[in-house]
Amino acid sequence: MPVQFLTVEQRADYGRYVTEPRPMDLARYFHLDDTDRQFIAGKRGDHNRLGFAAQLTTVCFLGRFLDDTTQIPANVLNALARQLELDDPVRCIANYHDQRQRLRHIEEIRAHYGYVEITERQVGYRLTRWLYVLCWTGTDRPSVLFDRATSWLITHKVLLPGASTLERYVARLRSRVEERLWQLLGRGVSPDQQARLESLLVVPTGSRRSELDRLRTGPVMISSPSLVHALRRLHSVRELGVRLPTTARIPATRVAALARFAGAAKVSAILRLPQARRVATLTQNEVSPRLCRGTHQGLTYTAVVVNLKSRPRDEVHDERVSKLESCPLGL
Template structure:
C-alpha cells in the first residue's frame, strides 16, 4: 500500500523550498543595517556569507541551514552582493559543520528564536486539528502548522515532521466529526444504518443505492418515486440539525467522499466512518430529494399549461379551412349589404339573393363553436389533464409542509383543503373553499355552475403554488433551494 501523504509535490515546493524570484528575494532576504553589523563581526569572507545565509533562512522560511546544503544560486548571489562577498566562497563554509552549528546557536539568540519544544508541537497539532475541521486540503493544514511555529518564534521542524503532524490533525478532525454525527444514535438505529448497505429483496438493490439513484425526467411516476424515497428517509429518524455540529468545510468534504463512495465500498469502511458517511448522505439526500421533488412539480405544472397552449394552437390550425369559409361568407354578406345600400334596395332581399339566408343559418352552429373554442381560457385547457395531475398531486401535498410569510395565507388554506380531499378520498369540494388567492376571472369560471369545480380549483391553486415557489414567496420545510430569501443571505453578525 502506498504511503499516505498530506502534501502534493507542488505544495511541498511552495511551502518549504527557498524562493528564487526577485520579488521574494527582496521581500524576505533584504538585510537591515543591524544585520550587516552582526555579519561584519565575522572575520573571514566565507564565514560572513554563511552566517548571512543562515540568518536569512531562519527568518524565512524559518529553519536552520542543513548539513551540506547549498542554497539556490539566485539567493546566494543576492545575499553575497549585499555584504560584498564572493558567492563561490560558500563552498568552504558548507564544509565546516562546527562553524555552522555555532552560528546557528548564536542566531537563535540574535533573532529571539528557539528550537521547538513539546509544548510548541502540541500547539501546532491543535492548529492542524482546527484547520482540518474546516478543510481536508493538506496545504491549508500545513500552513496552519507553520504559522503556529512562527507565531511561537521557533524553528520549523523537518517537512516530513510537519506532514506527519498534519496527517494526525486531519485524522483527529475526521474522528471528531464522525463522533458528532453518530454519538446520539442508539444501537438499534446504528444497526438500521448498516442494513441500508444490504440488498433488500423487495427492490433487489441496497436501500442506500435506491435512495441515491433518483429519477430526473419530470413525470407523474417519477415524482411519486421521489416522495416515496423522502417518506422512507423520514422513517429512519435522522435529525437534519446534526449538520450544524460539523464545520461547513468538513461537512462538504464528508459529502464529497460519500458521493464518490459506492455502497459496496462504504461497507469496507470502519464502523464509525461508515455510519457517519451514511448519516451525512441521508441528511444531504433529504435536502436534495426535497429540492428535486419541488422542482419536478414546478416543471410538471409548467408543462401542463404549455401543452394546453399547444393544444389550443393546434385546434386553431385544424380549423383553418372552416375559418376561411366563414370569413369568405362574412365578406360576401358585407358586399351584399353594401350593394343594397348603394341601390337603395331591401337589404334582406339583396342578402338572400346574393348570399342566401339559408347559408347563413347553416354556418351559425359552426361559428358558435369556433367562438367558444377561441374564448376558452388556459385554465380550462389545463384542467382537461386533471386526471394526470391527480396521479401525483396527493403524494406531493402529503409529503411536504409549505410555509409563507403572509399571515393567514389563503393559498396555504386552499392547499390544506385539497390535501384533505386526497387524504380522505373525497371527490367533491366543499361548498365553501378559500378563494382569496384566485384571480377574479378564475373564480368566475370555477363557480360558473354555482358549486366549485374541483378540477379547475385544483389546477388554479397548483399554478399559483408553482409561481410562488419559484419566487420563494412560499417555501418548503427541509429544502435547501426553496427556502426564504433571507436565509440565502450572509448572517448579520458575519456581515
C-alpha cells in the first residue's frame, strides 16, 4: 500500500483547531476541576494563569501543545477566562505568547499530568498490539486507521507525533497484516497447483478472454443451455485440482474482502500483484468454496425451472415458474 495516504486537508488539520469546539466539547475537555484550579493559582499574572490553562486543555483536546497560542479559538479562551475569573482573555493570551514561560509550563504539564512521547517502549507496544488487532479483524481504510490511532493516543495521554511519522507507522503495520494474510492463504498451495492457478491468467491465442474471465462468467438465463454451461463451468473448476488452505484462523471479513476484489479485478490488475498476493487472490477467486456453493445453487434453480417448464402448464404451475425465475442465481 502507499506510504502517503493522507490528503492535503487532513495533513493540514492534524493536531490543530479546525473549527471552534462545540459546547459539549467545551464541557468535556475544557472544564477545570478543583485540582486544576489549585495548580493554576500558583502561577503569577493573569496571562500565565490563562496560558497555562489553555495549554493544559489544548493538549487534552488535540493531543499536542501549540507553538502559537494565539490560534486558540475565542470560545475556548472565554470559557477558561470565566472559570478563572479573568478579564480580557485576548490580551492575556497575546502577552503569554511572547513569554518563554510557556516552555516551562509544557514541561510541568507533562510531569504533573503524565503525558508521554510515542517513543516510550511500553506505549509503542500497546499501540501496535491494539492497532494490529483492528487491521487483522477489519477492513478499515488507512485514513480510518490513522484517525483511530490518533484517538487512542489522545485517550492514553500520548503526545501526537508528526503526521508523516504516524502515517508511515500505520502504513507499515497494515502491510505486515496483509503479508501475513497472503502467506496463510498460500501456505497450502503446492507449486503444481500454483502453476495451474497462474495459467488461468493467460489469454489463449485467438481469444480475447482468459480462462479466469470465462470461469467468472456464470449463466445469465434460466434455460437448458444455461444448465449445460453451468455444468461445464463446474467441471472446469474441479479439473484444476486445487485444494484450498484452511481459513479457520483467518477472520471471515478479511477473506470476504479479498474474494470481492478477486471477483471484480481485471486480469491485468491481478498480473501486476506481488506473487504472494496473486496466489492468495486466485485461491479466493473462482476456485473458492464460494463458487461451488453458488454453482450448486444455480444448478438447483435451473434444474427445477427446466423441469417445471417441461410439465403441462396451468395457473398454479405458471405462478411457481414466475416465482422461481425471479430468484437470483447466486453466482
